[in-house]
Amino acid sequence: MKDIGVFLEKRYGLSVEGMHLLEGYKDKTFRIDSPEGRIVLKTHARKPGIAHRLNLENELTQALAKSLPYGFPVALKSSDGSAWESFDEQLIRLLPFLEGEFLAEVSHTDELLESLGTFLGKVNQVGMQLIPETAPTRITAWDLQHLSIHKPYVDVLEDPKDRALITYYLLQYEQVVEPQRYALRKCLIHNDANDWNVLTQNGKVSGIIDFGDMCYSWLINELAVALPYVLAEKEDPLRVACLVIGAYHREFPLKRQEIELLYYLVAGRICMSLCNSARAAKLRPESDYIRISESPMKQLLHKWISISPEEASHCFLKAAGFSTPESADADDYLRRRNEVLPRSLSLSYTHPIVMKRSAFQYMFSNRGDRFLDAYNNIMLVGHCHPKVVEATSGVLHRLNTNTRYLYPEILNYSERLLAYFPPELNRVFLVNSGSAATDLALRLSRRYTGRNKILALNNGYHGNTLAGITVSHYKHKKGDSYPNTLLCPMPKVFGTSLPDDGTAGAHYSQYARKLLKENSRQVGAFIAEPIMGCGGQVPLAQGFLSDVYNDVRRQGGICISDEVQVGFGRLGSWNWGYEKHGVVPDMVILGKPMGNGHPIGAVVTTAEIGAAFDSGPEFFSSFGGNPVSCAAGEAVLQVLEEEGLKAHALDTGTYLKAAFDDLSTRHKALADIRGDGLFLGVELLDAQGNPNTALAQKLKNELRESFILIGTDGPHDNVLKIKPPLPFNRANCDELVAQMTRILENLPNS
Numbered sequence: 001m002k003d004i005g006v007f008l009e010k011r012y013g014l015s016v017e018g019m020h021l022l023e024g025y026k027d028k029t030f031r032i033d034s035p036e037g038r039i040v041l042k043t044h045a046r047k048p049g050i051a052h053r054l055n056l057e058n059e060l061t062q063a064l065a066k067s068l069p070y071g072f073p074v075a076l077k078s079s080d081g082s083a084w085e086s087f088d089e090q091l092i093r094l095l096p097f098l099e100g101e102f103l104a105e106v107s108h109t110d111e112l113l114e115s116l117g118t119f120l121g122k123v124n125q126v127g128m129q130l131i132p133e134t135a136p137t138r139i140t141a142w143d144l145q146h147l148s149i150h151k152p153y154v155d156v157l158e159d160p161k162d163r164a165l166i167t168y169y170l171l172q173y174e175q176v177v178e179p180q181r182y183a184l185r186k187c188l189i190h191n192d193a194n195d196w197n198v199l200t201q202n203g204k205v206s207g208i209i210d211f212g213d214m215c216y217s218w219l220i221n222e223l224a225v226a227l228p229y230v231l232a233e234k235e236d237p238l239r240v241a242c243l244v245i246g247a248y249h250r251e252f253p254l255k256r257q258e259i260e261l262l263y264y265l266v267a268g269r270i271c272m273s274l275c276n277s278a279r280a281a282k283l284r285p286e287s288d289y290i291r292i293s294e295s296p297m298k299q300l301l302h303k304w305i306s307i308s309p310e311e312a313s314h315c316f317l318k319a320a321g322f323s324t325p326e327s328a329d330a331d332d333y334l335r336r337r338n339e340v341l342p343r344s345l346s347l348s349y350t351h352p353i354v355m356k357r358s359a360f361q362y363m364f365s366n367r368g369d370r371f372l373d374a375y376n377n378i379m380l381v382g383h384c385h386p387k388v389v390e391a392t393s394g395v396l397h398r399l400n401t402n403t404r405y406l407y408p409e410i411l412n413y414s415e416r417l418l419a420y421f422p423p424e425l426n427r428v429f430l431v432n433s434g435s436a437a438t439d440l441a442l443r444l445s446r447r448y449t450g451r452n453k454i455l456a457l458n459n460g461y462h463g464n465t466l467a468g469i470t471v472s473h474y475k476h477k478k479g480d481s482y483p484n485t486l487l488c489p490m491p492k493v494f495g496t497s498l499p500d501d502g503t504a505g506a507h508y509s510q511y512a513r514k515l516l517k518e519n520s521r522q523v524g525a526f527i528a529e530p531i532m533g534c535g536g537q538v539p540l541a542q543g544f545l546s547d548v549y550n551d552v553r554r555q556g557g558i559c560i561s562d563e564v565q566v567g568f569g570r571l572g573s574w575n576w577g578y579e580k581h582g583v584v585p586d587m588v589i590l591g592k593p594m595g596n597g598h599p600i601g602a603v604v605t606t607a608e609i610g611a612a613f614d615s616g617p618e619f620f621s622s623f624g625g626n627p628v629s630c631a632a633g634e635a636v637l638q639v640l641e642e643e644g645l646k647a648h649a650l651d652t653g654t655y656l657k658a659a660f661d662d663l664s665t666r667h668k669a670l671a672d673i674r675g676d677g678l679f680l681g682v683e684l685l686d687a688q689g690n691p692n693t694a695l696a697q698k699l700k701n702e703l704r705e706s707f708i709l710i711g712t713d714g715p716h717d718n719v720l721k722i723k724p725p726l727p728f729n730r731a732n733c734d735e736l737v738a739q740m741t742r743i744l745e746n747l748p749n750s
Contacts, residue, residue, distance in 0.1 A: 004041075007087055008032070011078045012094055014039065027212060031097065038097035040073065042212075043090045050091060051084075057211045058083040060130060060188050067126050070119065071098040071199060071207025100199030100206045108230055110243055115204040116230065117223075117247030120193060123208070124222050125252045127188040141276060142191060142213045144221045145181065147173050147268045153275040156282060160643040161727070165301055166274060167386035168359060169267040176264050184218040184258065191215050193226035194293070220258035223248060224265035228273065231266070232296035237303060238312060241266075242319035249320035256322055263312040270301050305359050311368030327366045330354050348711070349704045358383035360727045363709065374736055375709040377679070377723035380568055380593030381639040388596045391635035395627045402622055403430075409630035416637055418604065420575050422584055427610030429603040430625035434564035434591020435463030437601035440619070441560050441587050442467045442525070444603065448612040449557060451524030455515060455548075458490045459535035459715055462527060462562055462589070471527055474534040486519060488512045490532060491541040494672040494683065498541075505543025512548045516555055525587075526552040527560040530577025536714025537681025537721050539674055545581040558586035558609065564601075565679070568593050569640055570726065572650025572677025580676065598632035599623070645726040649677040656680065656722070656733040663737060667744045669695055678728060681713075682720040687749060691716035695747070702743045708736055 005016035018033035019041070030041040044050055058075050065072045073095040075083040084093045106112065139146050151170055157163050190197075192213040199207040227244060231237040245262070248254065277294045314324040330352050356366040360382035363371045373383070381388065395409060403410065414428050429444075431437050446452055454471050456462075461474040469475050470482045491508035498504035516523055526548055532538040549559045566577040567590055574580050576588065586609060591601035601624075613619045623629065640646060657673055660682055664670035669692055671685040684692040684699075696718045703710055711721045724732070 004087065007085075008041075008094070011085055012076065013079070014094070032094075039076070040095040040097050040209075042093045042095060044084075044092070045090060053214075054084050054091065054093065056188070057214050060127060060214065061211060063130055064123060064126050068122050070122075070205070071096075071100065073098060073209050073211065095209075098199055098207050098209055100201045102196050103198040103200055103205070103229070104195035106200050106203075108234075108240070109203060112200065112203055112205070113230060113240060113243040114247040116193075116198065116226065117244040117249075118251045119198075119205040119208075120222050120226060120244075121248040121251030123190060124187060124219055127190075128185075128219070128252075130188050140213065140215055142272065143215045143217050144224055144265055144268050144272065145217050147272060148178075150272055150275040153279045156278045157274060158278075159298075162274065162298060162301065164382070164386060164639070164643065165305055165360075166271040167390075168305070168384065169264070169271050171386050171389060172264055173268050177261055177268070180257065180261065181218075184220065184261075185255070186216055187219050188214060189217055189219065189222040189225075191217060191221065191225055193222065193229075195229040198226075218258075220254065220262060220265060224262060225269050227262075227266050228270050228297065228300060229293065232293070232300045237300070238307065238315045241312075242315050245316050246319040254320055256317065259316045259320055259322065260313050262316055263307075263309045267301075267304055270297050270304065273297050274301065306362050306370060306372075308357075308362075308364035308368045308370045310356065310364060310366070311370065314368050327368075328354065348709075350701045351704065353704070360385070361725045361729075361732060369707055371704075372708045372732055372735055374722050374724040374728065374732070375711045376725060377565060377570065378592045379597050379725045380570065381596050381636055381643070381645060382725045382727040383597075385596060385635075385639055387639050388598070388632055388635040391631040392598060392628050395631040398627075400626055400628050403620070403625045407627050409627040409634070410625045413630040413634040413637075416634055417602070420637075421588070421604055424584065424606055425588065425604050427605050427607050429605075429610070429619065429621075430630070431601045431603070431621045432599045432623040432629070433463075433601045434562075434589060434594075435465050435468050435601070436621070436624070437564070437589045437591050437603050438463035438468040438471075438527075438562070439465040441527070441589050441603045441605075442471065444587065444605065444609055444612050445525035445558055445560065448609050449524040451522055451557070452484045453486060453519055453522045453524060454484060455486045455488065455512060455523050455526040455552065455557070457528050457532065457535070458487050459538075460490075460527070460529060460532060460562075461534035462529075462564075463591075486515045486523065488515055490535050490538060491544040492535070492538045493541050494538075494674065500542050502543035504541035505545075505547060508541055508544050509547035509551070513551050516551055521555055523552065523555065523557045525558050525560050527562060527589075529562045529565065530580060531566050531571070531675060531679060533565040533679075533721070533723075534713050536683060536719035537675050537679065537723075538714075539676070540581065542581070545578065545583050549583050549585070559583070560587045560589060561585035562589045564589055564591040565723070568636070569646030570649055570677050570679050570723070572646060572653050574676075575646065594636065595629055595632035596636050598629055600629040600633055640726075643727075646677075648729075649726050652729060652733060653677040653680065655730050656737070659733060659737045663741060663744075669744070669749075675722075678722070678724055678726060680722040682722070683714070684718045684720065691718035693718045696720060698747070699740065699743060703736075703739055706739045706743075708739055710736075 008014045008016055015034050016032055020031045022029040028043045032039040032041050061072045061074045065074045076094040078085050084091050154163050154166050197208055197210045227241055231240055234240045274297050317324050333354055354366045355363055357364045361373050363373050429440055456471040458473045461472045462468045471485050473487050488511040493500045493504045498507055552559055561578040563576050569575050578585055588604040594600045660673045669684050670682055672683040674681050684695045686692040693716050696712045700712050713719050713721050
């Protein structure tokens with residue numbers, strides 16, 4: 001800025017005693033010290049439209065200063081009355097230096113927050129009166145109308161979990177906001193009322209600086225931009241938001257539609273801020289200013305995802321004096337359900353929940369209640385994970401067919417999936433559920449061995465087909481007869497005096513050996529879960545699988561590992577449960593979490609067994625292996641790898657298990673804590689050592705009333721089962737344990 005002092009004295013009559021560069025994003029800003037006081041000098045690179053934009057900014061600031069008793073940076077006029085000048089290939093402006101403390105530097109009292117809402121409402125009232133003849137046409141990265149342009153920048157963020165949340169909100173924006181874009185009011189807005197632009201004096205907002213991001217945008221975006229900076233690091237962000245919204249609405253009434261979109265627009269601004277700061281930091285890593293709000297915005301993003309859009313909308317509407325919509329009662333749904341669905345389809349909890357939406361480890365009811373999900377293992381990588389959503393919707397827009405045609409999705413997924421298995425397991429049959437996979441595995445085993453009998457475990461569950469039910473003791477009713485199913489006792493260590501060092505495993509394998517001997521050369525396969533889910537989250541005794549696998553193979557049978565519930569890294573230390581036991585099965589059954597809720601299952605086996613149908617009968621599944629399902633499956637594997645969810649499951653599960661162990665020292669009813677990773681069981685016994693089914697149901701339903709979802713299982717339904725989506729984190733563990741502690745402390749003899 002050589003000779004700038006001479007230029008300023010000539011054109012503005014200003015004597016420059018000192019000049020200091022201030023931090024900023026784009027245009028350079030200087031503080032000028034002069035005998036007349038401090039002045040702000042802003043420089044702008046010459047580019048198309050810049051003169052028009054500066055004139056429009058000057059028009060708005062002049063109108064604001066004329067109408068409102070606040071401080072605004074109205075450009076100082078040069079000697080010929082111009083609001084800006086040309087200097088050294090740039091455009092320059094002089095602005096008054098406004099006094100006051102920044103919003104970031106003061107305590108956010110309720111009075112201050114309400115004054116912010118009032119101030120923004122007044123500013124927008126003025127802005128609404130200025131309808132520019134030619135609105136700025138430049139698309140700015142800071143205009144929420146154009147949030148989707150940030151999609152390419154998401155990958156710049158280092159943390160894959162942050163990337164997932166941001167992508168989720170970008171998709172929500174496309175689904176919810178975009179269809180309403182042409183119905184929203186527009187005006188000239190400041191568009192950057194962040195806490196380092198808003199000035200305060202005496203506990204109230206006194207002015208605002210930096211109109212550099214001013215744009216002709218949706219009116220509601222003024223609030224959407226301002227709110228994140230006062231919500232960050234707040235214990236109750238909705239209460240804070242309502243103070244600002246209520247005051248704004250009293251000053252300048254909002255429309256219902258605008259308020260109902262505010263949750264998503266606030267999320268959009270958070271995402272925009274993080275994308276821009278990450279991108280700018282790559283270009284200017286030395287600047288601390290660029291990342292000044294990054295940490296608070298990340299914290300707010302992770303808190304915002306736990307807030308139901310319905311809850312936020314209801315709060316915001318009430319703050320503005322609008323009525324909130326009535327939600328259909330669960331009884332209405334029950335009545336309709338009972339008219340069309342059989343009673344055998346059970347519901348969870350004494351008071352069933354009407355669910356409306358979900359995100360990662362949270363589910364949201366139609367009333368806006370947020371539930372922490374510690375129960376639904378099907379949504380392995382998180383409810384509505386954007387990578388799965390994008391993968392499936394993208395393929396569904398292009399092609400969905402069956403395996404009689406060639407297409408890349410089935411090959412890409414099969415190759416990627418088989419890479420998780422040892423070399424001998426190199427063939428995959430794709431079907432549409434874990435139950436269908438069990439059915440196919442049993443057919444394959446009988447075709448390959450020529451034998452009909454199956455060895456299984458008491459309290460095991462392997463699917464809902466007729467073939468699956470025959471080997472699922474958990475579903476057997478008194479009087480049922482399945483002569484081709486041989487059942488040996490569930491190899492459960494807890495409740496015995498046997499150590500789990502191979503001793504218990506050897507004890508239980510004797511029963512299997514006896515059955516094999518009694519049915520010599522008749523058993524085609526042995527099927528078992530490495531941790532028995534419906535049996536009560538029971539890890540098989542160490543050494544048991546190895547002994548039985550050897551015995552079954554010795555007499556010509558094959559071994560099937562049912563990994564439907566525990567596979568895909570849920571156990572933390574292993575991809576598959578069989579790895580824990582040091583064995584390799586002949587067939588692996590997959591399902592449930594395989595497509596993160598999309599129906600897909602598989603049988604992974606050897607080339608030899610896979611060829612069992614080559615000579616007929618032909619195997620075909622109408623939906624198995626379709627492109628959409630394969631895209632879902634591959635997306636799940638990508639997320640597992642990118643977000644390190646297997647290691648996360650180990651860390652979080654170890655933390656939660658230790659917390660349960662600690663709780664059990666104070667509450668003896670928690671008799672056994674077992675499982676691995678995020679597949680845990682808590683067995684409850686009464687003072688006499690009997691199954692405490694009543695307490696299990698009490699805890700499950702009381703936790704539901706505290707907005708936490710868990711399940712119960714086991715032969716006596718006295719085992720709490722904890723198997724959440726893998727994004728479940730330590731803070732979620734603390735919430736779960738704290739609520740369990742509260743409930744137990746209020747119960748006698750627990």
